[in-house]
Amino acid sequence: MELSKRVQKMQFSPIRKFNPIAIAAQEAGKKVYHLNIGQPDIETPAAFMDAIRAYQPKVIAYGESGGLPELQDAIIKYFGKIGAELERKDIIVTTGGSEALLLAFLNMLNDGDQVMMAEPFYTNYNTFALEAGGSVAPITTSAEDGYEYAKRELLEKSLTPNTKAIACITPGNPTGNVLTLEDMKVICEFAKDHDLWVLADEVYREFVYDGRKLASFLQLPEYADRVIVVDSVSKRFSACGARIGCIVSKNEEFMSGIMKMAQGRLCSSTIDQVGAAALYTVDDSYYKAVNEEYCSRRDTIHEALMKIPGVVCKKPGGAFYMTVKLPVEDAEDFLMFLLTEFDDNGETVMFAPASGFYATPNIGKDEIRIAYILKKEDLKRAAELIGLGLEAYKAKKAK
Amino acid sequence: MELSKRVQKMQFSPIRKFNPIAIAAQEAGKKVYHLNIGQPDIETPAAFMDAIRAYQPKVIAYGESGGLPELQDAIIKYFGKIGAELERKDIIVTTGGSEALLLAFLNMLNDGDQVMMAEPFYTNYNTFALEAGGSVAPITTSAEDGYEYAKRELLEKSLTPNTKAIACITPGNPTGNVLTLEDMKVICEFAKDHDLWVLADEVYREFVYDGRKLASFLQLPEYADRVIVVDSVSKRFSACGARIGCIVSKNEEFMSGIMKMAQGRLCSSTIDQVGAAALYTVDDSYYKAVNEEYCSRRDTIHEALMKIPGVVCKKPGGAFYMTVKLPVEDAEDFLMFLLTEFDDNGETVMFAPASGFYATPNIGKDEIRIAYILKKEDLKRAAELIGLGLEAYKAKKAK
Numbered sequence: 137m138e139l140s141k142r143v144q145k146m147q148f149s150p151i152r153k154f155n156p157i158a159i160a161a162q163e164a165g166k167k168v169y170h171l172n173i174g175q176p177d178i179e180t181p182a183a184f185m186d187a188i189r190a191y192q193p194k195v196i197a198y199g200e201s202g203g204l205p206e207l208q209d210a211i212i213k214y215f216g217k218i219g220a221e222l223e224r225k226d227i228i229v230t231t232g233g234s235e236a237l238l239l240a241f242l243n244m245l246n247d248g249d250q251v252m253m254a255e256p257f258y259t260n261y262n263t264f265a266l267e268a269g270g271s272v273a274p275i276t277t278s279a280e281d282g283y284e285y286a287k288r289e290l291l292e293k294s295l296t297p298n299t300k301a302i303a304c305i306t307p308g309n310p311t312g313n314v315l316t317l318e319d320m321k322v323i324c325e326f327a328k329d330h331d332l333w334v335l336a337d338e339v340y341r342e343f344v345y346d347g348r349k350l351a352s353f354l355q356l357p358e359y360a361d362r363v364i365v366v367d368s369v370s371k372r373f374s375a376c377g378a379r380i381g382c383i384v385s386k387n388e389e390f391m392s393g394i395m396k397m398a399q400g401r402l403c404s405s406t407i408d409q410v411g412a413a414a415l416y417t418v419d420d421s422y423y424k425a426v427n428e429e430y431c432s433r434r435d436t437i438h439e440a441l442m443k444i445p446g447v448v449c450k451k452p453g454g455a456f457y458m459t460v461k462l463p464v465e466d467a468e469d470f471l472m473f474l475l476t477e478f479d480d481n482g483e484t485v486m487f488a489p490a491s492g493f494y495a496t497p498n499i500g501k502d503e504i505r506i507a508y509i510l511k512k513e514d515l516k517r518a519a520e521l522i523g524l525g526l527e528a529y530k531a532k533k534a535k
Numbered sequence: 536m537e538l539s540k541r542v543q544k545m546q547f548s549p550i551r552k553f554n555p556i557a558i559a560a561q562e563a564g565k566k567v568y569h570l571n572i573g574q575p576d577i578e579t580p581a582a583f584m585d586a587i588r589a590y591q592p593k594v595i596a597y598g599e600s601g602g603l604p605e606l607q608d609a610i611i612k613y614f615g616k617i618g619a620e621l622e623r624k625d626i627i628v629t630t631g632g633s634e635a636l637l638l639a640f641l642n643m644l645n646d647g648d649q650v651m652m653a654e655p656f657y658t659n660y661n662t663f664a665l666e667a668g669g670s671v672a673p674i675t676t677s678a679e680d681g682y683e684y685a686k687r688e689l690l691e692k693s694l695t696p697n698t699k700a701i702a703c704i705t706p707g708n709p710t711g712n713v714l715t716l717e718d719m720k721v722i723c724e725f726a727k728d729h730d731l732w733v734l735a736d737e738v739y740r741e742f743v744y745d746g747r748k749l750a751s752f753l754q755l756p757e758y759a760d761r762v763i764v765v766d767s768v769s770k771r772f773s774a775c776g777a778r779i780g781c782i783v784s785k786n787e788e789f790m791s792g793i794m795k796m797a798q799g800r801l802c803s804s805t806i807d808q809v810g811a812a813a814l815y816t817v818d819d820s821y822y823k824a825v826n827e828e829y830c831s832r833r834d835t836i837h838e839a840l841m842k843i844p845g846v847v848c849k850k851p852g853g854a855f856y857m858t859v860k861l862p863v864e865d866a867e868d869f870l871m872f873l874l875t876e877f878d879d880n881g882e883t884v885m886f887a888p889a890s891g892f893y894a895t896p897n898i899g900k901d902e903i904r905i906a907y908i909l910k911k912e913d914l915k916r917a918a919e920l921i922g923l924g925l926e927a928y929k930a931k932k933a934k
Contacts, residue, residue: 137699137732137761139792140645140667149798152600173597180595188806189588196579196776198572201551231630231778234800242666246539247646263799267641268539269668300536333536362536377595377805379630393538399548400662401633405804406776407587 142266150259150492151505154471158486161475168475169485169518171506174309174457178374178426180415187414188407196406201398203229203382204409210416211367211382218341220354226386228394231404233339233368233381237261240364240383241268243393244300244333251335252294252302254285256459256493256500258309258337273299274495279461279503282450283311286319291326301333302326306351307340310493310505311459312434312452314344317351324359333390334359339368339381340455342423345431348453360386371456373415374426380404380412430456433508433515440519444526456508459490463526467491467504473532474525485521541665549658549891550904553870557885560874567874568884568917570905573708573856577773577825579814586813587806595805600797602628602781603808609815610766610781617740619753625785627793630803632738632767632780636663639763639782642792643699643732644669650734651693651701653684655858655892655899657708657736672698673894678860678902681849682710685718690725700732701725705750706739709892709904710858711833711851713743716750723758732789733758738767738780739854741822744830747852759785770855772814773825779803779811829855832907832914839918840905843925855907858889862925866890866903872931873924884920 151173158168202208208224215222230236237260241251247269253261255274262272275294277283285291291302302323306315315323320336327334336353344350353363368381385391438451438458446463464470467489474484490503508515550572557567601607607623614621629635636659640650646668652660654673661671674693676682684690690701701722705714714722719735726733735752743749752762767780784790837850837857845862863869866888873883889902907914 137643137730139642139788140648142645143642143792143795146792146795146799148795149600152798175594175597177594179593184595185591192584194578195574195576196583196774198574198775201548231634231804232801235630238800243538243542244536246541247668249539260799260801263796267796267799269646331536375595376597377802379802379804389538393542393545396542396545396547397662397666399551400545400659400666401637402631402659403776403778405630405778405807407806407810408804411806 142269145266146263147492151488154475154486157472157475161484165482166479167483169483169510169514169521171485171487171508171510171518174371174507174509175376176371176374176456176509177511178429180375181373181418181422183414183417184373184375184378184411188411191407191410199403199406199409201403202395203227203404204406204413207409207413210413214416215354215384218350218352218355220352222384225388225391226384228383228391228398229404229409230381230383232370232379233337233366234260236366236381236383237264237337238267239394239397240335240366241265241270242397243390245270248298249300250296250298252299254283255495256283256310256490256503256505258305259492261303262495272495276496276499279448279450279459282452283308283313283459286315286322288322288326291323295330299330299332301335303335303337305337307343307454308457309340309455310457310490312455312457314348314453315351317355320351320353320356324353324356324363327362328359332362334363335366336363337366339366339371342372342427343430343456344454345427345434346453354384362387364390369412369415373418375412375415378408378412380408430508433512434458436512437506437508437515437519440516441522444523458506458508459503460506461503464502464529466501470525470529473529478525478528480521480524483517483521485518485525541668544665545662546891550887553874553885556871556874560883564881565878566882568882568909568913568920570884570886570907570909570917573770573906573908574775575770575773575855575908576910577828579774580772580817580821582813582816583772583774583777583810587810590806590809598802598805598808600802601794602626602803603805603812606808606812609812613815614753614783617749617751617754619751621783624787624790625783627782627790627797628803628808629780629782631769631778632736632765633659635765635780635782636660636736637666638793638796639734639765640664640667640669641796642789647697648699649695649697651698653682654894655709655889655902655904657704658891660702661894671894675895675898678847678849678858681851682707682712682858685714685721687721687725690722694729698729698731700734702734702736704736706742706853707856708739708854709856709889711854711856713747713852714750716754719750719752719755723752723755723762726761727758731761733762734765735762736765738765738770741771741826742829742855743853744826744833745852753783761786763789768811768814772817774811774814777807777811779807829907832911833857835911836905836907836914836918839915840921843922857905857907858902859905860902863901863928865900869924869928872928877924877927879920879923882916882920884917884924
């Protein structure tokens with residue numbers, strides 16, 4: 137009895153693997169500022185629990201495999217507002233964006249196939265690709281360029297013979313990089329020329345700053361046949377634990393493949409779908425307030441980080457992450473130092489070392505991912521702790 | 536752009552594929568008795584929604600990838616009562632038994648590998664096996680034998696060179712067949728001799744009748760290293776829409792593979808887990824009442840079916856399904872007749888044709904699966920409609 141080859145290739149989550157050490161630090165009395173996980177502290181709109189509390193069925197029954205019609209209709213209305221015309225058959229509700237990604241990869245990849253993706257990339261993409269027998273073919277970007285990748289030459293260079301799809305998270309995790317509609321066209325044109333699927337993970341869609349316009353691959357009907365959009369209520373409505381996402385595509389053959397697998401797993405949670413449908417009734421002021429909050433958090437932590445000598449980070453345009461280059465050789469070693477040897481007045485800080493977000497070996501070792509999901513005063517203090525930690529770490533190394 | 540090979544091999548759910556025709560019949564004014572889907576009409580214990588209504592977090596946040604500790608502890612206590620000693624590390628909470636099965640197959644199968652399983656089998660096993668690049672190697676059983684399969688000779692005969700696991704649903708879907716602890720030993724001994732995993736789907740565990748003892752593969756510690764148990768609250772507590780299940784195993788390597796994938800998809804629904812933990816607080820009278828209800832339903836429909844000439848069905852010992860051989864050549868054709876041409880006082884009946892539950896081509900075409908999830912008077916009427924339908928169908932064929 138052996139585990140499958142795909143599982144043997146997988147790593148434990150690099151975002152979660154330092155958790156036991158952080159817990160030990162906390163148990164030893166240290167306060168740890170967590171910049172390591174994308175769990176927002178913004179309150180979930182009350183509409184979610186209100187709808188669930190009002191739901192009084194005698195039996196918590198299976199729903200339709202494609203999703204509760206009331207949720208599908210809420211999603212149709214939502215996308216209508218950004219100019220995408222959808223019907224129920226174009227939407228399959230999934231258990232979070234995570235299940236949407238897994239099903240999409242299972243639907244498009246054979247053993248040995250690859251998905252192109254800008255690195256650093258959200259590490260679970262590699263897990264989902266491996267589950268489907270595939271892997272990620274990285275498009276290598278750089279901190280100095282703000283992790284831009286929508287450049288034809290760069291894309292051509294990164295294409296492999298086994299590439300079946302190009303995946304984009306926009307606004308991006310872990311870099312915060314945002315694609316414009318023009319960038320999306322560059323990517324779609326490249327995909328068309330090489331007969332690739334375009335997998336667009338747009339779960340942070342509303343989180344774009346500095347006057348950038350909300351953009352979606354669904355706003356490009358001329359490429360609709362190859363575009364697969366993954367969406368979720370997790371980040372938009374600060375409802376990560378609800379596990380409600382969806383796959384959206386106008387490609388009927390693609391959706392019929394997804395539906396076969398969706399029927400296999402029967403349905404997503406009935407109650408969470410009831411709550412999720414209600415989330416889409418919040419008015420536009422909600423989106424505006426959340427956007428402003430994240431934007432000012434980004435400004436706060438970016439400004440504080442820029443004061444630290446040797447730090448490289450082009451201010452990102454969206455999401456609530458930034459990838460930051462530190463003046464260290466090995467960010468994992470620095471994080472271990474912060475958690476086990478360092479404190480300032482009993483406080484320290486935690487982030488996700490970025491090397492786990494790279495497919496190319498031995499790059500990104502001096503980078504970290506920060507999720508700015510804390511209040512501004514905490515973000516300031518967290519950045520300060522990184523600065524103080526760097527000084528102490530350098531002093532230790534110099535010994 | 537092509538869909539993956541695995542998806543091209545999949546079928547739409549044979550349980551759900553006649554739904555549009557049934558809906559058309561209903562829209563045309565016919566009443567349809569649904570025996571086709573395993574959605575119980577038993578009320579979900581109030582504890583589920585009560586716990587959810589009392590849950591008042593400000594943020595619906597991600598939970599642990601392995602499950603909420605309070606739910607893991609409720610599961611540990613539940614299994615303790617049937618003599619299985621578990622720890623949290625032995626349990627990973629999943630999004631229904633469905634996700635548990637998919638992750639288990641992804642964890643054990645490589646491309647071309649097979650899972651042995653008695654046919655007729657729960658058709659979604661084939662979907663999950665295909666998702667993992669594998670397939671089901673059928674152990675062919677017969678209606679006349681009550682679909683028994685725990686016989687060493689039969690198992691040896693069905694073994695293929697690529698078999699990596701033997702999967703058992705007990706009590707069974709779609710046959711209602713129940714394994715005794717002795718049967719389980721036969722299966723485990725066979726698995727040991729051929730170095731196979733034993734995947735035991737025990738989601739109907741409490742539903743055993745006629746004095747049969749509740750049995751679990753977890754009661755055989757001598758085989759613990761190869762036993763993987765899939766469990767769920769769906770059927771036990773009539774909470775199918777909650778999508779909460781789990782994988783249980785003492786094999787640490789196996790569980791670490793599952794955990795890598797569980798971290799990839801982050802967590803199962805937080806709210807449903809809160810409700811599920813509360814379900815495990817119902818007292819023993821709940822299990823007894825539900826068991827008695829299903830047992831008397833089984834007796835009711837079995838007795839009524841036995842009055843129909845030519846019907847073969849050995850009374851099954853558990854779950855809430857039975858597979859029934861009808862005196863027709865093609866049960867799908869008969870079902871189409873029932874839905875589109877037949878009625879008795881404006882009423883007709885629907886079941887799942889069993890051919891979709893077989894991997895071997897061209898067998899089981901005269902069999903159907905019945906789920907006895909209706910009230911007794913409805914079950915009697917449904918059986919009567921099958922009898923009347925058969926007469927009318929024969930008369931039509933004779934023309």
